[in-house]
Amino acid sequence: MKISKKIIDNLKKGGVDFYLSVPCKLLANMIDILENDKDVYYSAVPREEEGMGICAGAYLGNKFPCIMMQNTGIGNSVNAIVSLLQLYQMPVVFLISYRGTPGEPVGAQGGMAKITEDILHTLRIPMLHCTSEKELDKISTFSKHAKVIESPVAILCDFNLMKDDT
Amino acid sequence: MNRFDLLNKVQNFLKENLVICNIGLPSQELYKISDQPNFFYMLGSMGLSSSIGLGLALSQNKHVISIDGDGSVLMNMNTLATIGNRAPSNYTLLIIDNGSYGSTGDQRTFTNEKTSLKEVALGAGCKNVVECSGVETVNELSKAIDDKDNSYVIISKINSGNVKIDPIPLNPITIRDRFRKFIGIVKYL
Numbered sequence: 020m021k022i023s024k025k026i027i028d029n030l031k032k033g034g035v036d037f038y039l040s041v042p043c044k045l046l047a048n049m050i051d052i053l054e055n056d057k058d059v060y061y062s063a064v065p066r067e068e069e070g071m072g073i074c075a076g077a078y079l080g081n082k083f084p085c086i087m088m089q090n091t092g093i094g095n096s097v098n099a100i101v102s103l104l105q106l107y108q109m110p111v112v113f114l115i116s117y118r119g120t121p122g123e124p125v126g127a128q129g130g131m132a133k134i135t136e137d138i139l140h141t142l143r144i145p146m147l148h149c150t151s152e153k154e155l156d157k158i159s160t161f162s163k164h165a166k167v168i169e170s171p172v173a174i175l176c177d178f179n180l181m182k183d184d185t
Numbered sequence: 186m187n188r189f190d191l192l193n194k195v196q197n198f199l200k201e202n203l204v205i206c207n208i209g210l211p212s213q214e215l216y217k218i219s220d221q222p223n224f225f226y227m228l229g230s231m232g233l234s235s236s237i238g239l240g241l242a243l244s245q246n247k248h249v250i251s252i253d254g255d256g257s258v259l260m261n262m263n264t265l266a267t268i269g270n271r272a273p274s275n276y277t278l279l280i281i282d283n284g285s286y287g288s289t290g291d292q293r294t295f296t297n298e299k300t301s302l303k304e305v306a307l308g309a310g311c312k313n314v315v316e317c318s319g320v321e322t323v324n325e326l327s328k329a330i331d332d333k334d335n336s337y338v339i340i341s342k343i344n345s346g347n348v349k350i351d352p353i354p355l356n357p358i359t360i361r362d363r364f365r366k367f368i369g370i371v372k373y374l
Contacts, residue, residue: 037244060243062271065263072233073267076205076240076249079225079361081370084240102229103237107361 022184023048025155026114026176030085031059033162035112037082039063039070043089045116045181050087067092071099074111083166085112090119090135090175091128100142100171108169112162113144115175122179135175145172149180186319187346188281189214192252194319195279198326199224202248203368205238207231207257209288211281213350215252222363226353232261235278239268242276245368248330249275255282255296262305265338269310272336277329279322280338285345306338319343 027049030038038053038061040046053061060082064070067088074084086092093100093115104111118125119132139146145168147154147161158174165172186194188211196219204224206212212226227234235258238251258264258280268278284297296302303316313335315325322341329337365371 037240062267064267066261069233069236069261069264069267072230072236072261072264073240073243075233076237076242077244078240079237079365080241080244080368081365082240082244099230099233103227103233106229107357109361 020048020184022152022155022181023052025152026158027052027056029155029158030112030114030162033159034083034166035085035162036060037074037077037084038087039073039084040087041065041067041070041089041092043116043118045118045176045178046087048184049114067095068099071096071104071111075103075107075109078109078111083110085114087114088116090115090117091131093135093138094131097138097142100144104171105142109171110165110169111171112165113171113173115173116181117175117177120178122177122182139173145170146175147172148175148177150177151180186343188283188287188343189218189348191281191319191322191341191343192218194323195326198323198330199250202250202330203241205234205241205249205251207234207252207254210347210350211252211254213353214348216353217350222367225364226355226360228353228357228360232257235264235268236261238278239264239272239276242273243271246275247368248277250277250279250326253278253280254287255280255284255302256286256294258302259294259296259300265306265309265311268336268338269306269312274332274334274336276336277326278338279326280340281343282340283343283345287345287347291345291347302340306340311338313337314340316340316342
């Protein structure tokens with residue numbers, strides 16, 4: 020819970036006040052925290068691409084949105100990211116549980132893990148790759164950066180960083 | 186009645202509300218009928234009009250109308266479940282259901298065969314789901330906007346067919362900034 024709390028605290032410190040998630044077991048604690056947080060909006064959504072659309076609307080309505088998802092969700096969302104968030108220059112934080120990184124028990128997650136950062140590079144999305152707890156301190160500044168550059172940004176949280184956060 | 190006729194008929198209701206308009210011909214036709222700063226024209230991301238409108242309705246108090254199409258809703262059908270569970274009362278989804286992919290040459294969609302978006306919306310948890318003719322749409326839209334306690338999904342069954350039209354000559358940042366300025370957010374411009 021300590022890691023998850025630190026991530027949410029830093030996102031809130033960075034101004035993020037609207038959260039969506041497509042669940043992952045590595046995000047479960049963060050979802051619990053957000054469901055009990057009266058200061059911010061939180062909802063589950065069925066699909067990441069749809070979530071990108073909801074985040075775009077939230078930005079138009081003066082919220083600072085974050086969508087939490089597995090890295091597989093980036094694959095589901097490429098056109099929405101390029102033809103909506105980037106076309107209209109909308110700041111959105113992607114909080115990504117980086118499935119398929121070392122420690123991952125499910126071999127099938129390895130495929131998307133191998134290309135996740137390449138996709139984000141191709142999309143020119145700034146990345147903060149968190150492999151240890153100390154990197155979580157950068158999340159608030161990194162989130163604020165999304166608003167400054169009017170662009171989506173991606174925070175990747177490795178499997179081993181999240182797996183013992185019970 | 187086709188989409189252009191319908192947009193003409195409802196334009197006065199759109200002027201007073203925040204409008205998210207579907208990509209392609211719907212946006213181009215609306216722009217031709219009456220361009221307004223409170224109209225957000227989608228230039229990409231087919232399928233997400235309902236979702237953008239939902240996020241907007243959840244984030245501020247003005248009434249939001251998402252203008253969507255049958256082909257676009259079929260592409261993002263999970264949106265109806267999210268709307269059924271989360272839509273606030275300042276949200277109306279207007280699905281212009283002409284049974285065809287108008288912007289790509291009027292190929293038939295599944296609403297022209299067995300699929301009923303009304304039944305899908307009801308099954309997805311949407312409460313106030315209205316299927317009506319193009320003529321009836323004006324009245325239904327008016328009721329939805331006036332009802333301060335409920336969100337609505339209106340499925341307007343009209344004929345396919347488009348008018349000859351040009352692309353929208355606005356860049357995306359202009360569309361974004363004047364829309365946010367209308368809400369009262371952007372101070373510059």
